Amino acid sequence: MERPLATNAPSASALDQLLDKARSMSQGDAVRDGIVGDIYKITHEICDASVRYEDRAKLASTSRLDRILTSKLWGFPIMLAMLAVVFWLTIAGANVPSAMLADMFGFIEGYITMFFQAIHAPDWLHGLLVLGLYRGSAWVISVMLPPMAIFFPTFALLENFGYLPRVAFNMDRLFKRAGGHGKQALTMSMGFGCNAAAIMSTRIIESPRERMLAIVTNNFVPCNGRWPTLILLASLFMTVSVSGGLQSFATAGVVLAMVMFGIVVTFTVSWVLSKTLLRGVPTHYTLELPPYRRPQFWKTVLLASRDKSWSVLKRAVIVAAPAGVITWILGNVFVGGDSVLNHMAGFFDPFGQLLGMDGFIIMAFLLGLPANEIVLPILLMGYLSSGAMVDADGIDNIKEIFVNHGWTWLTALNMMLFSLLHYPCGTTLFNIYKETHSKKWTILSALIPLGIAIGVTFITAQLARAFGWV
Amino acid sequence: MRSYTIALAGNPNTGKSTLFNALTGLRQHTGNWAGKTVTSAEGFFEYDDASFRIVDLPGTYSLYSNSTDEEAARDYIIFENPDVTIVILDATSLERNLNLALQVLEMTNRVVVCINLMDEARRLGIKIDLKKMQEKLGVPTVAISARSKKGIDELLKQVMLVASGAVVPSPISITYSEEIEKKIAAIEPQVREMFGTHLPSRWIALRLLDDDESLLTSLKKWLQRDQNAASRKEVLQYGETACH
Amino acid sequence: MASAETTLLEAGTGNQVRITRIEVQGVMRRRLLDLGFVPGNRIEVLQKSPLGDPIAFRVNNTTIALRSEESSQIWGERIGE
Numbered sequence: 039m040e041r042p043l044a045t046n047a048p049s050a051s052a053l054d055q056l057l058d059k060a061r062s063m064s065q066g067d068a069v070r071d072g073i074v075g076d077i078y079k080i081t082h083e084i085c086d087a088s089v090r091y092e093d094r095a096k097l098a099s100t101s102r103l104d105r106i107l108t109s110k111l112w113g114f115p116i117m118l119a120m121l122a123v124v125f126w127l128t129i130a131g132a133n134v135p136s137a138m139l140a141d142m143f144g145f146i147e148g149y150i151t152m153f154f155q156a157i158h159a160p161d162w163l164h165g166l167l168v169l170g171l172y173r174g175s176a177w178v179i180s181v182m183l184p185p186m187a188i189f190f191p192t193f194a195l196l197e198n199f200g201y202l203p204r205v206a207f208n209m210d211r212l213f214k215r216a217g218g219h220g221k222q223a224l225t226m227s228m229g230f231g232c233n234a235a236a237i238m239s240t241r242i243i244e245s246p247r248e249r250m251l252a253i254v255t256n257n258f259v260p261c262n263g264r265w266p267t268l269i270l271l272a273s274l275f276m277t278v279s280v281s282g283g284l285q286s287f288a289t290a291g292v293v294l295a296m297v298m299f300g301i302v303v304t305f306t307v308s309w310v311l312s313k314t315l316l317r318g319v320p321t322h323y324t325l326e327l328p329p330y331r332r333p334q335f336w337k338t339v340l341l342a343s344r345d346k347s348w349s350v351l352k353r354a355v356i357v358a359a360p361a362g363v364i365t366w367i368l369g370n371v372f373v374g375g376d377s378v379l380n381h382m383a384g385f386f387d388p389f390g391q392l393l394g395m396d397g398f399i400i401m402a403f404l405l406g407l408p409a410n411e412i413v414l415p416i417l418l419m420g421y422l423s424s425g426a427m428v429d430a431d432g433i434d435n436i437k438e439i440f441v442n443h444g445w446t447w448l449t450a451l452n453m454m455l456f457s458l459l460h461y462p463c464g465t466t467l468f469n470i471y472k473e474t475h476s477k478k479w480t481i482l483s484a485l486i487p488l489g490i491a492i493g494v495t496f497i498t499a500q501l502a503r504a505f506g507w508v
Numbered sequence: 509m510r511s512y513t514i515a516l517a518g519n520p521n522t523g524k525s526t527l528f529n530a531l532t533g534l535r536q537h538t539g540n541w542a543g544k545t546v547t548s549a550e551g552f553f554e555y556d557d558a559s560f561r562i563v564d565l566p567g568t569y570s571l572y573s574n575s576t577d578e579e580a581a582r583d584y585i586i587f588e589n590p591d592v593t594i595v596i597l598d599a600t601s602l603e604r605n606l607n608l609a610l611q612v613l614e615m616t617n618r619v620v621v622c623i624n625l626m627d628e629a630r631r632l633g634i635k636i637d638l639k640k641m642q643e644k645l646g647v648p649t650v651a652i653s654a655r656s657k658k659g660i661d662e663l664l665k666q667v668m669l670v671a672s673g674a675v676v677p678s679p680i681s682i683t684y685s686e687e688i689e690k691k692i693a694a695i696e697p698q699v700r701e702m703f704g705t706h707l708p709s710r711w712i713a714l715r716l717l718d719d720d721e722s723l724l725t726s727l728k729k730w731l732q733r734d735q736n737a738a739s740r741k742e743v744l745q746y747g748e749t750a751c752h
Numbered sequence: 753m754a755s756a757e758t759t760l761l762e763a764g765t766g767n768q769v770r771i772t773r774i775e776v777q778g779v780m781r782r783r784l785l786d787l788g789f790v791p792g793n794r795i796e797v798l799q800k801s802p803l804g805d806p807i808a809f810r811v812n813n814t815t816i817a818l819r820s821e822e823s824s825q826i827w828g829e830r831i832g833e
Contacts, residue, residue: 049731050728050731050732052702053702053724053727053728053731054724056695056698056699056702056716057716057719057721057724059695059698060691060695060713060716060717060719061719063691063694063695063717064691064717064718064719069688069691069717069718069719070572070718070781070782070785071785071790071791072684072685072687072688073684073688073714073718074607074782074785074786074790075785075790075791075792076682076683076684076685076688077607077610077611077682078603078607078788078790078792078793080610080680080682081602081603081604081606081607081610082603083644084606084641084644084645085602085603085606087637087640087644088636088637088638088640088641088644089602089634089635089636089637089641090634090635090636090637091633091634091635092633092634092635093632093633096631096632096633097632097633097634097813099632100815101798101799101808101810101815104798104799104808104815105799108799108801108802108808109799109802110800110802111802113801113802114802207801207806207808207817208801208802208803210801210803210805210806210817210819211801211803211804211805211806212803214805214819220806220817244575244576322776322779322780322783322819322821322822323806323818323819323821323822324783324784324787324816324817324818324822325806325816325817326520326521326787326814326815326816326817327808327815327816327817328521328814328815329600329628329632329815331628334655569783569786569787570782570786572782572786574779574782574783574786600813601812601813601814602813603788603812603813604787604788604811604812604813604814607786607788
């Protein structure tokens with residue numbers, strides 16, 4: 039209660055009295071119905087006087103398209119096909135520019151090394167700056183920029199066209215079953231780009247309970263930081279038997295399967311949480327399906343490239359560069375005849391083997407907490423005895439390194455699964471805390487996925503070994 | 509240089525962000541789905557020797573406090589008292605969009621109605637009689653296509669006229685059913701006594717009749733801020749609780 | 753052409769309905785009113801989602817999808833075909 043001031047300003051209690059008076063005069067919803075009804079009467083009047091519809095058929099063009107895109111027969115196949123096409127475009131289109139960028143960085147590195155030699159720079163300085171910092175950033179740019187430059191604009195085109203709300207419309211029944219909200223499909227779509235941004239976008243879900251479900255499960259949608267891991271491992275280990283031009287199709291298929299698995303996990307976790315920690319009735323739901331609009335092609339492509347691809351890349355380099363330095367130091371500081379990096383990997387190795395992976399992989403995921411995009415570079419750097427991140431050129435070299443360290447298809451599969459399922463990156467966790475103001479849910483958002491990742495990889499590893507598949 | 513504040517209100521997915529970007533040059537990514545603007549953005553631009561601060565309010569279907577977004581948009585218009593509120597309407601679904609416009613017109617007369625997506629409307633064969641619309645609404649009404657930046661200049665001209673006070677719109681007044689009007693008449697005098705001309709008394713009376721508790725909370729905060737401002741001379745730092 | 757009262761859920765795809773009453777209460781009722789689900793307004797049933805629920809409705813030249821929980825509590829009478 040406010041203490042009354044010695045002015046004639048109205049007090050809070052006077053306001054309360056006024057509301058009580060108003061309340062006693064109105065009868066619940068009747069007033070609201072009357073108000074809105076009367077306003078609508080006037081809007082209809084205004085529209086009748088000033089708006090003319092020349093062609094009702096044209097007005098229905100959106101619903102004609104919807105009859106196909108959200109039909110019982112075609113709704114889901116079209117949705118999957120669109121997702122597959124986006125993946126395929128990303129994978130097939132990124133190969134060549136990735137290799138070209140890698141060549142270019144390798145070429146430049148030669149000159150930088152020559153420069154270091156010319157000024158008689160000490161080896162450790164060359165190691166730190168060129169083999170650590172430069173290679174780390176170069177790797178991230180050449181592996182990440184091309185897929186991002188294709189994925190984001192393609193996705194933005196779909197978004198501006200108005201397709202995403204249809205996805206929410208198609209999938210709502212599934213989300214409702216799992217206790218979630220149809221708009222969770224929209225926040226998941228954002229997650230394909232960046233989980234941290236997707237956490238912010240969950241604000242469109244008004245009910246706190248369903249919003250929390252969307253936040254906790256968003257991690258199961260692979261973000262741009264994890265695409266390269268999925269794509270690279272899929273093409274190196276999963277689709278080698280597929281020849282020539284078909285390989286990028288097969289790779290897209292494997293990546294799509296991973297994404298589908300992530301969606302299944304999303305539904306399962308949502309369902310379990312809505313039966314336990316986040317119990318409650320599904321709240322009310324309305325979803326607007328805006329008319330389809332032809333996107334402005336070049337503007338959308340340019341804006342998406344500039345805003346999304348560029349900012350994501352910037353962040354990646356900012357994190358990758360210091361990570362490269364740290365990893366180089368860990369790999370080049372020797373304790374008792376072995377590098378710190380090797381000691382760490384040795385420590386985690388038994389646990390890694392249990393999950394069908396090894397100590398280096400576990401360590402890479404741990405060091406990769408700040409950003410998922412540096413997991414693979416750290417791993418490669420760990421494998422190389424020099425302790426420097428691998429030379430960006432030569433995708434074939436990479437496979438050789440893996441195979442030399444005892445990799446099989448199971449190692450690749452489990453690393454993909456672990457990457458898909460494990461905890462969200464540091465930025466995302468920070469955003470979760472900012473949005474939920476809850477330490478408990480921030481920690482759960484990391485622990486639930488981690489538990490699932492460990493469980494799933496453990497099971498696949500044990501099954502594969504029990505049946506003698508590896 | 510004179511400076512003005514503009515609020516940008518509208519339904520979700522009406523091209524609010526696109527217009528905001530066109531005016532400020534700032535680039536928010538705009539998507540075609542409801543609720544894309546999750547926080548209100550703020551930008552600046554200059555026009556005709558005046559500087560404008562423009563606030564992009566969350567896209568809402570109404571201002572009747574069904575959600576935090578709606579409360580935020582409502583509170584901004586009522587308590588921050590922008591010099592002009594632009595209500596942006598989707599030309600392809602004017603019936604529903606006007607619902608929001610009329611709600612804003614009940615709160616303030618310093619409004620410019622801006623019908624966007626005229627290119628889409630043309631494509632769908634929708635003809636809009638702008639003059640008639642303006643006549644009915646009683647506030648400057650302009651048609652634009654924000655995506656292709658058509659009509660922006662006319663919009664700014666009207667905004668300038670209203671902001672500078674050269675044009676004082678007298679918006680349509682909504683007459684409700686006799687029953688509701690009677691209740692308004694019973695409450696409004698007391699509201700006016702409390703808030704004078706600072707706040708729209710008829711609108712507040714209507715909201716109270718609709719049992720709008722969230723508005724009551726906001727009103728109390730506003731009162732407190734007001735009183736704090738008055739007593740700031742005596743009590744140092746007392747005004748820190750001022751709300752937004 | 754007075755016909756029996758029906759809910760929006762059961763009105764059937766392609767049909768038009770004039771709303772007579774809304775049984776939903778609370779915030780959702782307000783939201784529905786704001787979206788144009790107002791007694792007297794004309795609604796067209798557009799189509800069901802692939803899994804049968806929700807259903808998309810045409811109201812005031814916009815398309816709004818509602819779950820069965822809500823559409824089963826909005827009543828109206830069929831008009832035209």
